[in-house]
Amino acid sequence: DRGNYRHFMAKEIHEQPEVIGHTLAHYLDLTAGCIRLPVTPSFDWASLDRLSIVACGTAYYAGLVAKYWFERLARLPVEIDVASEFRYREPPLPKNGLALFVSQSGETADTLAGLRYCKAHGQHVAAVVNVPTSSIAREADVVFPTLAGPEIGVASTKAFTCQLAVLASLAVAAGRARGHLGIDDEKRLVRALGDLPGLVVKTLRLEPRIVRLAREIAKVEDVLYLGRGSSYPIALEGALKLKEISYIHAEGYAAGELKHGPIALIDEVMPVIVIAPFDAIFEKTVSNMQEVAARGGRIILFTDSRGAAAASVPTLETIVLPDMPSEIAPLVYAVPVQMLAYHTAVLMGTDVDQPRNLAKSVTVE
Ligand code: F6R
Numbered sequence: 001d002r003g004n005y006r007h008f009m010a011k012e013i014h015e016q017p018e019v020i021g022h023t024l025a026h027y028l029d030l031t032a033g034c035i036r037l038p039v040t041p042s043f044d045w046a047s048l049d050r051l052s053i054v055a056c057g058t059a060y061y062a063g064l065v066a067k068y069w070f071e072r073l074a075r076l077p078v079e080i081d082v083a084s085e086f087r088y089r090e091p092p093l094p095k096n097g098l099a100l101f102v103s104q105s106g107e108t109a110d111t112l113a114g115l116r117y118c119k120a121h122g123q124h125v126a127a128v129v130n131v132p133t134s135s136i137a138r139e140a141d142v143v144f145p146t147l148a149g150p151e152i153g154v155a156s157t158k159a160f161t162c163q164l165a166v167l168a169s170l171a172v173a174a175g176r177a178r179g180h181l182g183i184d185d186e187k188r189l190v191r192a193l194g195d196l197p198g199l200v201v202k203t204l205r206l207e208p209r210i211v212r213l214a215r216e217i218a219k220v221e222d223v224l225y226l227g228r229g230s231s232y233p234i235a236l237e238g239a240l241k242l243k244e245i246s247y248i249h250a251e252g253y254a255a256g257e258l259k260h261g262p263i264a265l266i267d268e269v270m271p272v273i274v275i276a277p278f279d280a281i282f283e284k285t286v287s288n289m290q291e292v293a294a295r296g297g298r299i300i301l302f303t304d305s306r307g308a309a310a311a312s313v314p315t316l317e318t319i320v321l322p323d324m325p326s327e328i329a330p331l332v333y334a335v336p337v338q339m340l341a342y343h344t345a346v347l348m349g350t351d352v353d354q355p356r357n358l359a360k361s362v363t364v365e
Pocket of ligand 1: 056057058059060102103104105106107108111154155156157240241244360361362
């Protein structure tokens with residue numbers, strides 16, 4: 001049931017405060033200020049030598065954000081790959097390795113094959129899945145559910161942010177167990193996670209600005225998304241969302257890679273969308289924006305009030321999100337890129353919920 005929304009995708013974007021809150025309620029004890037996982041893992045975070053994350057598409061980008069979190073918060077070495085590469089690479093795996101599979105449907109053929117490979121090679125196997133009865137959920141040793149509810153729109157939105165909510169909780173749990181985070185760090189991060197539903201509500205209120213921006217995007221043929229650190233996967237996700245539902249060509253790049261090739265594309269036409277909350281590496285992204293501006297490029301900046309004040313670069317648009325701790329920013333910055341793709345696609349008149357050539361669940365290789 002779409003309710004009052006024109007498309008399932010719009011409904012699912014707007015459901016995010018609720019489903020993120022619902023998911024987090026199963027992972028956080030807000031009163032005690034600590035993580036409380038819904039299941040006891042069959043492995044010990046402290047003794048892991050490596051985490052291998054395997055997924056496809058949007059779920060892969062959730063895993064890519066998680067790589068930054070697990071490395072930073074838990075000092076756990078992480079390797080990540082798309083399932084279709086991972087399974088055929090047949091990578092060597094460490095003795096004390098955890099393999100983590102991220103999937104909305106739990107039926108993606110390549111992800112499932114990667115899971116079976118890891119099981120056969122002695123890894124602890126965990127899954128972050130939205131469909132509890134799925135093959136991936138059944139075959140994993142331990143399942144960390146996302147509670148996003150059924151996702152109908154082919155383009156993943158609420159499943160993605162719920163995956164991030166679960167993965168962030170796991171990274172904090174790992175950080176505590178590995179002795180890298182103290183009780184106060186845990187309290188601070190749990191409070192930050194608990195603030196997410198409210199921050200997403202505030203971010204959804206930017207929709208009228210995003211609709212105006214979509215009118216500009218609907219006129220162009222190519223869009224470049226840039227981000228650094230944990231904003232890099234959000235740049236990739238923004239580009240994927242836009243191309244899959246509006247059919248506008250879009251690419252996501254690590255901002256530092258700009259000068260290694262894509263800078264050749266900068267002109268007065270192609271919008272450059274920069275995902276840059278004010279964080280420790282913000283200034284580095286500003287220098288990339290200066291490189292774009294110096295070549296007459298059109299910059300659309302998603303940042304917060306501190307970033308807007310500090311970015312000494314002319315932009316076509318600066319969209320100011322609420323201030324928040326930088327660890328949780330990927331979850332919140334996912335929302336405006338979803339809305340931008342959605343409204344651009346609506347203006348283009350595409351079939352938003354059923355984009356051409358795409359299937360909700362990819363059960364063939
Ligand atoms: C993009 C999208 C796909 C899926 C991918 C994996 O919006 O929905 O990229 O993320 O096909 O699907 P799951 O998560 O079901 O394994």
